[in-house]
Amino acid sequence: MGDLPTDSGGSDRKSPVKLPIAGKRNILITSALPYVNNVPHLGNIIGCVLSADVFARYCRLRGYNAIYMCGTDEYGTATETKALEENCTPKQICDKYHAIHKQVYDWFNISFDEFGRTSTPQQTEVCQAIFKKLMENHWLSENTMQQLYCDTCERFLADRLVEGICPTPGCNYDSARGDQCEKCGKLLNPTELQDPRCKVCRNTPRIRDTNHLFLELPLLKDKLVEYINSMSVAGTWSQNAIQATNAWLKEGLKQRCITRDLKWGVPVPHERFMDKVFYVWFDAPIGYVSITSCYTSEWEKWWKNPENVELYQFMGKDNVPFHTVMFPSTLLGTGENWTLMKTISVTEYLNYEAGKFSKSKGVGVFGNDAKDTNIPVEVSDTLFTWADLQAKLNSELLANLGNFINRVLSFIAKDPGWSSGCLNGVVI
Structure with a gap:
């Protein structure tokens, strides 16, 4: 099998570590890493965790050699913002909410092989190693960009430290974040916001002006398109993933900034950028790799073994471009033999009442709400009885459906013109 883990980043797993087995179907499963800045809501669970769990259980029942990796995404502005709100350090926020996340998923009986976190030494090691390869292969460039600076707080404001009006025509949402509008889903830069305001003061x-490092996506386009065509055309990508990816390609790939003026994150190992950290959307997908490295020191047997390992990734639709464009471009740019995503399963939003679930705004049903109801989990066998079947036939099929059909037929008998109107599209 393999070695037992030493520091798993928070896992209390006791089962032996699984490694790829020659001659067997080896499947690596991930679900999008939830932000650690709040309690997970049902949108997170339905959006990617539950579907990945169902697939993982199916794989195990089929006898495939499968592992399911997930964990909390702990770096970036969202964590710094939450720390400011709760008057504590980012690490304290991560420790607090990682434990809550794990409790919620344990209650839902999600069968992770490893539920880790990204604020680990392993994350720093893997992330910096990938960055250095990108530098060596000349896929990174240095550019000056304009960024919002708060004179009151005396700091550059990263994307999630800014709010404003969404510039997208027809949207005009007045609480759009500096990285993405929650209403229309459009990816944004903070300087694009109308009437921006600092979230702190x-x-x-x-x-x-501030200097940053950029991933040269336009130069990587040929490698990326070749990969996308080889995977998506094979029918292993869901249609909404293909549409979202093609929209990015059609719009034209642009340089993507991978650094931020923050303190909480993976430090950039570059002499001119020592005061910066990696952008969370650069390092977060790398978390799948580092969490696997917490699971086993032989993680490369999963992540650098495309001939023998199939990678299945599950996520909500807002995460698609980062997994079909950004993350594969990053791995392709290293020139190493990475296990790239074979299949992507994308879930549409689970909405709450008339709007979206939102952790930042406290809107929706959260995992701890479900847990705290003390509603017992159904663990008994399903029982078939003829008496129950008879009751269903009488109360639902005959009483409800039969009554409905009888009323419709009565209307038609009394007024033949009514039925003609229905067939012509007035009602149907």
């Missing part, structure tokens, strides 16, 4: 920031 609520004052209006100003634009200032």
